[in-house]
Amino acid sequence: MIRDEQTDMLLRTLDPADAVASGGSLRARTDLERILAADPAVGKAQNVHPLRRRKVGRGVLVGAAAAVTAGLVALPAISGGDPAYATWTAVPTSLSPAASAKAGDDCRSSEGHTEKDSAARAEVAIAEQRGAWTTVMLAGDDGWSAMCVSDDSMFGGSFGYSGGPGGSPTPGPRDLLPQGMGTGTTSAGSLSMVAGAAGSDVVGVSYPSQAEGEVTGSVSKGQFVLWFPGDELQNYDTDHDGEGVELTVTYADGSSAPVRVGL
Amino acid sequence: MTSFSGPPDREQTFRALYASVYPELIRFVQRRTSPDRAEDIAADTFLVVWRRLDDLPAAAGDARAWIFGISRNILLNTRRGEQRREALGLRLVDAFDVPASSMDIDLATSRIDLARAWRRLSEVHQEALGLAVFEVLTGPQAAAVLGISPVAYRIRLTRARRALRLLLDHLPASSGAPQPVSGRTQTS
Numbered sequence: 001m002i003r004d005e006q007t008d009m010l011l012r013t014l015d016p017a018d019a020v021a022s023g024g025s026l027r028a029r030t031d032l033e034r035i036l037a038a039d040p041a042v043g044k045a046q047n048v049h050p051l052r053r054r055k056v057g058r059g060v061l062v063g064a065a066a067a068v069t070a071g072l073v074a075l076p077a078i079s080g081g082d083p084a085y086a087t088w089t090a091v092p093t094s095l096s097p098a099a100s101a102k103a104g105d106d107c108r109s110s111e112g113h114t115e116k117d118s119a120a121r122a123e124v125a126i127a128e129q130r131g132a133w134t135t136v137m138l139a140g141d142d143g144w145s146a147m148c149v150s151d152d153s154m155f156g157g158s159f160g161y162s163g164g165p166g167g168s169p170t171p172g173p174r175d176l177l178p179q180g181m182g183t184g185t186t187s188a189g190s191l192s193m194v195a196g197a198a199g200s201d202v203v204g205v206s207y208p209s210q211a212e213g214e215v216t217g218s219v220s221k222g223q224f225v226l227w228f229p230g231d232e233l234q235n236y237d238t239d240h241d242g243e244g245v246e247l248t249v250t251y252a253d254g255s256s257a258p259v260r261v262g263l
Numbered sequence: 264m265t266s267f268s269g270p271p272d273r274e275q276t277f278r279a280l281y282a283s284v285y286p287e288l289i290r291f292v293q294r295r296t297s298p299d300r301a302e303d304i305a306a307d308t309f310l311v312v313w314r315r316l317d318d319l320p321a322a323a324g325d326a327r328a329w330i331f332g333i334s335r336n337i338l339l340n341t342r343r344g345e346q347r348r349e350a351l352g353l354r355l356v357d358a359f360d361v362p363a364s365s366m367d368i369d370l371a372t373s374r375i376d377l378a379r380a381w382r383r384l385s386e387v388h389q390e391a392l393g394l395a396v397f398e399v400l401t402g403p404q405a406a407a408v409l410g411i412s413p414v415a416y417r418i419r420l421t422r423a424r425r426a427l428r429l430l431l432d433h434l435p436a437s438s439g440a441p442q443p444v445s446g447r448t449q450t451s
Contacts, residue, residue, distance in 0.1 A: 004424055007431075008396045010370075010377050014355035015397055017293040021301075023285035031306040032281050035313045036274060 082151045085188045085229035087131025090209075091216045095134065100127035107136040107148035110160055118144040119162065125223035137195060137223045138162075143170075145179050147195045147225060151188070159186045161195075173201040174251060176224060178261050181245075183234040192234070193227035194245065194261060204250030217247075236262065277313055283323075284330055285309075287398075291331050294397055295351045296338055308334040328404035331394075335408055352386035353393040380430035388423035395420060 022028065082088070095103060104124035122140030129135075138146040146162035161180045171177035178196035185191070198205070198219050205217040205224050209232055217226025226247070236245045244262025251257070288308060292301040311333050312319070320326045338351055355378050381389065394405035406416035 007377065007424075007427065010374055011355070011381075011392075011396050013374060014378055014381075015294070016298070016354055016356045017290035017397070018298070019290075021286040021289035021293075023282045027302050028281075028285055028305075031302070031309070032278070035281075035306070035310050036277065038310060038313065 082132035082188055085131075085133075085191075088133055088229055089130045090212055090214060090228070092128035092130050092135070092218055095127040095129055099129075099134075100124055100136075103127050103134050103136045103148075103150075104138065106150065107138055107146060107160070110146075110148055110162075119146060122146060123221075125221040126218045126225055128218045128225070135218070135225055135227065137218075137220075137225045139221060139223050143179075143197065145196065145223060147180060147193070149186070149191070149193075149227065151186070159184045159191065170222075171197050171199045173199040174249070174257070174259075175199045176202065176205070176247065176249065176259055176261050178263060181233065181261065181263050182236065183231045189229065190231040190234075191227050191229055192232045193225070194233065194247070195223070195225040195227075196261075197222055198224040201251045201253070202249055203252050204256075206248045206250075207245070208248075273316060276319075277316060280312070280319070280326065280330075281309060284327055287327065288330060288334060291398060292334060292338070294353045294393065295335075304334060304337055307337050311337070324401070324404055325407070328400055328407045331398065331400075332408040332410065350386040350390045352389040353381075353397070355381055376431060376434055379434055380427055383430050384423070384427055387419065388426050391416065391419040391423040392427065 023032075094100075101124070104127065107124075108119045108122065110119075118140045119138065122138035122144065124136060125139040125145075126135070126137035132151045134148075134150050136146075136148045138148075140146075144163065146160060148160040150159075161184075163179065176196060176198055178194050180196065181194040183190050183192050192209075194207075194217075200222070202219055202224065204219055205226055207215050207217070207226055207228075209215050209228050209230075211230050211232060212228045215226060215228045217224055233245065244260040246258045246260050248256055249259045285305065288305050289301050292304045292308075296304065308330060312330055315333075318329075320329050335351055384392075390409070391405070394400045394408055398405075398408075400408065402417050402420070403413045405420075406413040409416060409419075411419070
């Protein structure tokens with residue numbers, strides 16, 4: 001029989017923790033500044049996740065019906081949906097004011113939001129159309145934002161995220177600050193997306209998708225959103241050596257430049 | 264030049280605390296959940312610390328334990344899709360990760376047996392032992408992490424050690440005892 005001291009010594013050889021974890025990593029330093037930017041007087045009784053920026057496709061995203069069983073996939077065809085992203089377009093069109101308001105209301109009332117008050121106060125920053133697919137970005141207090149994608153079908157064709165970093169961090173005038181990035185799922189299949197805050201000089205954003213060609217995003221009221229079918233951005237963080245994905249950003253002066261984004 | 268010094272302000276205090284505890288907190292979380300969640304949990308934890316900085320214990324060891332306690336609560340509260348638990352079990356590395364040829368066979372066998380026994384240990388006992396063995400907390404500090412009295416923790420730790428010994432003594436015969444790697448065995 002081995003003694004407790006020997007057991008402890010052996011247990012320490014089985015320690016799964018990273019022996020070289022450091023507070024000097026980029027992530028640690030970024031989190032520190034975000035925390036310090038948060039109002040310390042706010043949120044003592046709230047949940048503790050306002051810092052977590054959404055990495056799509058890791059179970060954080062919520063959609064009204066993000067997990068639709070295969071048996072329901074055929075149903076959108078009888079309810080006006082788009083079961084295969086067949087109508088999706090790489091360049092969006094804008095919605096009428098009435099359609100934009102309705103889409104905003106639908107997004108605010110999504111069951112996926114956990115912060116109902118933030119959703120209720122948020123305004124529609126972006127409302128765009130890609131074939132049957134309507135996309136809404138809501139912008140609220142303290143950097144809170146929500147994205148909703150829907151094909152207006154009765155079942156399944158929806159996807160979204162909500163949340164915020166807290167502390168109202170704002171990107172530089174020519175920068176982007178993604179809040180959600182990665183892949184998600186609707187009944188039509190996987191989609192890749194990046195969305196978040198845009199600097200004051202940013203008027204356009206696009207991405208050269210391998211599968212879909214040049215995809216044009218939407219920018220309005222300090223927010224941007226860009227999405228396309230497929231799971232191209234599923235491993236964006238490892239596919240690009242951890243340096244994020246390169247978007248092309250267009251500025252108010254007509255110039256454009258590549259900007260790398262990542263969470 | 265005139266310089267003034269006074270009590271460190273709130274931000275300075277937090278920055279110093281963050282720098283000193285962050286690595287240990289990452290390791291604390293890595294032992295208790297998926298490693299890729301460690302940074303998220305650490306960020307959530309320090310956000311709470313920032314907002315409750317007035318409650319920070321004065322002694323460094325107690326402050327560290329207090330932060331671990333906050334992180335433990337977050338981990339317990341964020342376990343989705345699972346029945347809420349009252350204790351956080353700890354995982355260990357795979358005892359087979361180290362090639363048998365590179366260490367004493369008896370030692371390697373002991374590690375494998377210990378890992379097997381650990382997996383059979385209750386989460387309550389894993390947690391009590393883990394705070395003492397991996398975080399090297401004192402009894403009162405570990406008790407603070409768990410939100411129980413020092414006496415209750417001492418009893419729990421004693422029972423955990425006893426349970427682990429019993430499991431080690433009654434393990435079924437190991438089929439996974441390492442064998443020397445023949446290709447690397449020197450012959451003369």
